[in-house]
Amino acid sequence: MSTLTEAQVRHIAKLARLKLSDEEVKKFTTELTSILAYVDMLKEVDTKNVPPTAQVTGLRSILREDTLRRPTDWPTRDELLATSPLPITDHHIETPSAH
């Protein structure tokens, strides 16, 4: 059975860009361990020579005509930018510095 440590939870949270309090780290360590314990039952299934399924539509690489489409009810650039909580300068979002 997989048991997660607090250090692992901190590492996962970092990969997922989630800031957690010490209390949350404790709580999630227990909870994620119990979730992983539950899904561990999948390991008992014999899947030798069974291909994985990613989707069920049978569709492959849907391409559209290479023509310019701009339906009149589509949002404008400014409408799309307006949903940002950060300052907008010259049609760009000003994000914090990435250093």
Added chain:
Amino acid sequence: MMLSSLTITVALKKLRAKECTATDLVKSCIERIEKVDNTLNAVVHRNFDRALDEAKKIDMKGDYSAPLAGIPYLAKDVYCEKGVPTTACSNVLRDKQYCPPYDSTTTKRLREAGAISLGKSNTDEFTMGASTETSCFGPARNPWDPTRTAGGSSGGSAAGVAADECLFALGTDTGGSIRLPAGFCGCTGLRVTYGRTSRFGVMSMASSLDTIGPLTKTVEDTAHVLKVIAGKDPYDGTSGDVPVPDYAAGLKNNLKGVRIGIPDEYFIEGILPEAEEKVRDGIKVLRELGAELKQISLPHTKYALATYYVLVPCEVSSNLARYDGVRFGHTVSERDDLRNYYEAVRGTGFSPEGKRRIMVGTYALSAGYYDAYYRQAQRVRTLIIRDFDEAFREVDLVAAPISPGVAFTVGSHANDPVAMYLEDAFMDGAVMGGIPAMSVQCGFVKAPDADTRLPVGLQLMGPQWGEEAVLRAGHAYQTATKWHLEKPVL
């Protein structure tokens, strides 16, 4: 009688006979919402002025020939409607009251068919849950007993339909989010074949499993809505180019020649005995209507939920990456460094369930664990699909319970995420198979822990693209029973 309690079928007849107007219908729904929603918390964004405007326009023309002309509905809070707040019941989008600059294909198709949006219904955050308790607006309540959950994630939609706040509602079903609340609240809820309806403009949770579908008062109404919203959409590459039949015309009041499979794996220990009895009574009715019953086996059923709780968090961790405080909503004041900003925005924005799923997915997809979790779950998914393929060689439909129990008390699973996940134990087989499945009311039982009467749902599953067969069976069942006509007292 309240107009808001009408079925779509009857309301359309009344509109076309000039016995009522679209404005009357919208006003009746608004009155009902204002009267009962303080108790139910099913509606999270009210769009009443615009709804009244649209109704007025339709009434001025006086033409009710469109398929859903003048019919008011609620959309789950993940369907984008231009200029209408749509927040996935998450603080991530609620904080800056996200107003999408475009329409989802489904709400657009409904508007073109004459339907009128009343507003947005409560859901678990980004549809992640089985009870609407992860909603930032608080849980939707069950109209049969408001101390209990409406189920989830489309709990607001199910409660709204069952309590006559609307004529129908839109939900989404990734892992049971239409069928479970429909079962808990006592309405009709259809999960469609994956790709039958367009997902464009609906906030994604798990893109390989998300489906768009209706919750209604009768199966006949489901047929009317499905006809409008089904079909290929150039904006959703995963929507299938499969002809859309006239579902309502295909309805019959018998099941002669229909073979229905009863899977052993859905009648297991732990299921509430009184609820199982109601489901078995329902199956007897199907036989009396002419169906031939056959015991079948879907041997990998017990792995469906575990498969779901690997694949879905993986897709969640990817889909919810976009909520980073740059393009949408929630933000923080510390802006010295981009990485710290992302972490602070996401750490303060998501609910505990959101964080759980993002982290499980991140872990399962990370180097060293990918094959053990994600790849293995995808292989088990193949085995579940094969079970159904095998079954549908012998039968036309499968009948089963919706869940092991009935609506549970709000807060009862608060400290046990796995107990919450287990509520969906009978939901995820159809999900993994990508097949259609519907919940219809099949009776009431006394709650195991209180003196309340609660609805029980019968689940009907069909083969891929087999909505017609599922609807036919559900409709025949409703012509022979009256459970779907019962109303909660509010």
